[in-house]
Amino acid sequence: MNIIYRKKLAYFILFIFLPTYIVFVVTIISFLDRFNIWVELFVYVLLGIVWVFPFKFAFKGLAAKKEKK
DSSP states (O other): OOHHHHHHHHHHIIIIIHHHHHHHHHHHHHHSOOOOHHHHHHHHHHHHHHTTGGGHHHHTTTTSOOOOO
């Protein structure tokens, strides 16, 4: 995939998908009963990490230095 398209996809993921995902997760968690603070922290941390893995390809290599020709 071209670097320009990957950058556009990365911006889309960060500015559109991620806030939507956060609102979705917080809404779903709020419908459940209150858990132990450690269980709730574990769930939030786990869900905060899980979203990255499907989109790993979009972010890989974006911060690399450009090669000089």
